[in-house]
Amino acid sequence: MPLTNKQKQYLKGLAHTLKPVVLLGSNGLTEGVIAEIDSALGHHELIKVKVPSEDRDLKTQIIETIAVNCQAILVQKIGNIAVYYRPSEEPKIELPRN
Secondary structure (H helix, E strand, O other): OOOOHHHHHHHHHHHOOOOOOEEOOOOOOOHHHHHHHHHHHHHHOEEEEEOOOOOHHHHHHHHHHHHHHOOOEEEEEEOOEEEEEOOOOOOOOOOOOO
């Protein structure tokens, strides 16, 4: 489900006050971390993930891998923080139409 620019802006505004729910550690992206992110998305729909890495290419690859494995939409990426959105079966967040 692709998001319109208006919907992305709305989600960015909601995510502004959120704290990162998942912090990647020295082990990087493991199956346990992906499971935790998947669980957090199922519960919250909109989450922040902190991906500390000095290597930009590696950080970008990790962020994209999370989106693919968790079937989430990458809303925003700023520095080491990525914001993901995945609507649940009973959505808690109501997106603007257009």
